């Protein structure tokens with residue numbers, strides 16, 4: 001194909017590049033293709049590789065699980081933004097070990113992780129930062145509150161059109177389950193609660209899939225509520241992350257003593 005030089009040139013001086021290019025494009029349009037129908041593709045935007053695609057699927061699955069639990073605002077936390085008291089380095093090492101074990105199709109040495117401490121010490125923030133790090137590093141991670149799991153297994157209780165069976169599978173099969181508020185607000189547990197919770201942990205332990213829990217309760221209290229079998233499965237060889245300190249929410253206190261009720265600080 002030959003493209004002829006532009007016929008009408010500006011009267012004086014050099015031909016501006018844009019003018020020449022415009023003429024070339026006009027020539028092309030008249031001969032074959034209408035180039036105006038094609039938009040330019042920036043050089044750095046290519047077809048995503050399979051691996052990039054998987055990373056995005058994992059990221060979205062992780063964010064969706066936070067959204068389902070109304071915890072999407074915690075997604076902004078990363079291990080780098082935690083305080084030392086929240087053990088960012090040890091959490092990173094634990095997630096890395098879990099990720100390596102998955103690659104080698106082996107069980108990690110410390111299969112489960114347990115972050116425990118007082119109310120408001122920053123446990124959820126820490127385990128969610130660890131889950132986000134896992135999702136960025138090759139693991140399909142999901143966040144779940146214990147009470148939501150039980151609620152979603154009730155008849156017609158599952159969210160987003162899931163069946164009970166799908167809910168069980170979703171959280172039993174993911175590479176890393178971040179199980180928050182373990183036994184939260186529970187004084188005791190009936191047989192059904194023990195069975196569903198136990199089956200979830202059993203399935204995960206049997207298939208070598210790690211669970212990172214956060215709780216305000218001591219192990220003996222969890223043993224009283226859920227039974228020793230559950231505690232043994234969950235706690236066997238687990239990595240412990242003690243996260244204690246002032247309640248970061250800085251709650252005000254009131255009442256108490258003989259003073260008239262009214263807000264007070266400290």
Ligand SMILES: Nc1ncnc2c1ncn2[C@@H]1O[C@H](COP(=O)(O)OP(=O)(O)OP(=O)(O)O)[C@@H](O)[C@H]1O
Pocket residue numbers: 081082083086118119120121122123124125126181216248249
């Ligand atoms: N490193 C941090 N720097 C600043 N604020 C933080 C940090 N970690 C957590 N927070 C904030 O402290 C508050 C309590 O954190 P978080 O919800 O993680 O506590 P928790 O231990 O899970 O509480 P609970 O026992 O009630 O579940 C949140 O508002 C959170 O944003």
Ligand SMILES: [Mg+2]
Pocket residue numbers: 123124125180181214
């Ligand atoms: Mg919490």
